[in-house]
Amino acid sequence: MRRLPLYLMLSIAALMVLFPLLVMLSTSLKPLDEINHGSLFALPQDPTLAAWTKAWGGACISGTCRGLSVWFANSFAIVLPALFCSLALGALTGYALSLRTARWVDMLFAALLIGLFIPPQVTLYPMIVLVREMGLFGTLGGLVFAHTVWGLAFVTLLFRNFFLSVPRDLLKAARIDGAGFLATFWHVMLPLSLPVCAVALVLQFTYIWNDFILGLTFAGPGQQPVTVALNVLAGSQFGQQEYNVNMAATMIAALPTILVYLLSGRLFVRGIAAGAVKG
Amino acid sequence: MKPSHRAPTLALLPAGLITFVCFYLFIAWTFAISLTSSQLLPSWDFVGLLQYERLFASARWWTAMGNMALYGILFITGCLAVGYLLAILIDRGVRAEGVYRTIFMLPLSMSFVVTGIIWQWMLNPGLGIQQAVRGLGWEEFAFNWLVRADRSIYTVVLAGIWQQSGLCMALFLAGLRGVDPNIWKAAKVDGIPIWRVYASIITPMLRPVFFTAAILLFSLVVKSFDLVVALTGGGPGFSSDLPARFVMEHILNRQELGLGAAGACMMLATIAAVVGPYLYAEIRQKKGG
Numbered sequence: 001m002r003r004l005p006l007y008l009m010l011s012i013a014a015l016m017v018l019f020p021l022l023v024m025l026s027t028s029l030k031p032l033d034e035i036n037h038g039s040l041f042a043l044p045q046d047p048t049l050a051a052w053t054k055a056w057g058g059a060c061i062s063g064t065c066r067g068l069s070v071w072f073a074n075s076f077a078i079v080l081p082a083l084f085c086s087l088a089l090g091a092l093t094g095y096a097l098s099l100r101t102a103r104w105v106d107m108l109f110a111a112l113l114i115g116l117f118i119p120p121q122v123t124l125y126p127m128i129v130l131v132r133e134m135g136l137f138g139t140l141g142g143l144v145f146a147h148t149v150w151g152l153a154f155v156t157l158l159f160r161n162f163f164l165s166v167p168r169d170l171l172k173a174a175r176i177d178g179a180g181f182l183a184t185f186w187h188v189m190l191p192l193s194l195p196v197c198a199v200a201l202v203l204q205f206t207y208i209w210n211d212f213i214l215g216l217t218f219a220g221p222g223q224q225p226v227t228v229a230l231n232v233l234a235g236s237q238f239g240q241q242e243y244n245v246n247m248a249a250t251m252i253a254a255l256p257t258i259l260v261y262l263l264s265g266r267l268f269v270r271g272i273a274a275g276a277v278k279g
Numbered sequence: 280m281k282p283s284h285r286a287p288t289l290a291l292l293p294a295g296l297i298t299f300v301c302f303y304l305f306i307a308w309t310f311a312i313s314l315t316s317s318q319l320l321p322s323w324d325f326v327g328l329l330q331y332e333r334l335f336a337s338a339r340w341w342t343a344m345g346n347m348a349l350y351g352i353l354f355i356t357g358c359l360a361v362g363y364l365l366a367i368l369i370d371r372g373v374r375a376e377g378v379y380r381t382i383f384m385l386p387l388s389m390s391f392v393v394t395g396i397i398w399q400w401m402l403n404p405g406l407g408i409q410q411a412v413r414g415l416g417w418e419e420f421a422f423n424w425l426v427r428a429d430r431s432i433y434t435v436v437l438a439g440i441w442q443q444s445g446l447c448m449a450l451f452l453a454g455l456r457g458v459d460p461n462i463w464k465a466a467k468v469d470g471i472p473i474w475r476v477y478a479s480i481i482t483p484m485l486r487p488v489f490f491t492a493a494i495l496l497f498s499l500v501v502k503s504f505d506l507v508v509a510l511t512g513g514g515p516g517f518s519s520d521l522p523a524r525f526v527m528e529h530i531l532n533r534q535e536l537g538l539g540a541a542g543a544c545m546m547l548a549t550i551a552a553v554v555g556p557y558l559y560a561e562i563r564q565k566k567g568g
């Protein structure tokens with residue numbers, strides 16, 4: 001039983017991490033009356049899904065009372081093309097960088113890497129100007145472009161480091177067989193990189209879904225992602241708040257990335273480690 | 280150029296263009312704007328360092344910078360300490376290790392907005408933890424940091440540590456797993472207590488991991504925007520304001536583009552002062568090795 005303290009400490013830590021989530025779940029299942037007159041710690045006396053139904057389909061956000069579902073759909077409409085664009089560009093760039101054909105290629109990589117540290121607030125306004133000049137401000141295309149730009153450094157880093165680890169002989173063999181740059185990329189490198197693609201997919205999905213600042217800035221009215229809508233719904237500290245609806249809405253907004261995290265298992269950890277430990 | 284280099288060069292064109300324009304040209308643009316009197320829209324009426332003078336004369340800016348320093352120190356220390364402790368506990372060889380790891384990293388998958396709203400609900404003095412503990416019979420209990428101007432920034436620290444400790448745990452765990460098992464065997468033979476091995480041998484060995492984690496957390500601190508918006512809204516008043524929020528508000532809502540740009544440049548300078556030496560050392564090390 002020498003290990004008991006170990007398990008005790010781990011369990012307490014786990015409980016502390018889970019506690020806010022359990023409170024959120026329990027609050028979302030209570031009627032408003034029970035919240036106002038009961039304890040935060042108390043379990044719902046008589047659990048009801050009414051708050052969930054309202055959060056999904058009836059809550060009023062920015063003047064439309066169709067619930068979070070509208071914004072939830074917006075988030076998917078943003079995430080899917082943004083994922084495709086940022087992965088496609090990142091994979092191609094990562095491959096081209098990994099060939100290291102000239103000195104400036106490595107310099108470009110370093111320049112790109114430094115970009116990971118630039119706070120978005122520094123380049124946000126000129127980006128607005130650029131997107132406006134392109135005629136894309138307030139459109140889905142503009143937001144997707146912004147996500148592609150801001151995700152480029154991270155995705156490229158993942159792919160470049162993976163492609164560098166591919167044996168050079170494989171590239172030579174492909175060239176002898178007559179494959180050019182693009183053919184080698186498409187038929188040899190990309191299939192090899194599927195595990196990295198999965199890591200990039202999981203992490204970029206999480207980042208883009210969880211984004212707030214770009215959605216807030218670049219999305220047109222009514223097209224904002226779920227994070228922005230959630231903040232409008234629950235962020236106000238004034239007025240009569242329906243806390244159960246807020247908590248249900250928060251859970252709905254958090255669910256996709258939590259599911260992706262739980263289902264993807266180690267991919268998430270690998271991506272975070274790869275992003276942290278630069279090559 | 281060799282013909283075989285033509286295609287890769289062409290493939291790097293979009294990324295090169297984005298890097299040059301959207302990273303570096305934009306930084307130059309923002310810096311140039313910070314030297315002008317721009318308000319709602321960019322104008323090229325140069326006024327020297329006037330915006331910086333205004334920025335440094337603004338009490339709100341210094342509140343935001345002070346908050347960032349306080350938040351940064353407490354958040355980074357807290358995450359490192361909690362993350363390292365959790366990693367050590369897991370690394371002692373426990374059953375169902377995966378379950379613990381998954382739980383500790385769960386908050387990482389959620390957005391800062393979600394984290395902010397959950398904690399705002401729990402810390403709300405009227406119905407949250409304070410009231411619940413009072414309901415248990417401890418009538419005097421006070422935990423009203425969220426509405427106290429001198430405490431609100433600590434709620435951001437609390438929520439931040441809750442969300443990001445898992446990141447440190449993952450990094451430290453990877454580091455601990457890389458430790459040569461022979462060290463443990465040797466320490467056991469010599470009868471050195473476990474805590475001494477961690478304190479005197481393992482921790483110094485993991486110094487690079489501490490650095491990496493701290494740099495990563497630091498860049499999160501400077502960028503911090505969503506969490507404070509969702510949790511405290513910068514309030515009460517401007518008591519929990521952060522530079523990122525100051526800049527966003529002046530650029531987008533207050534029609535003070537020049538002042539906001541000056542703030543943004545100060546943010547970048549803060550990052551460069553810390554991350555610059557780190558990157559430099561990293562690159563030199565790579566060349567040497």
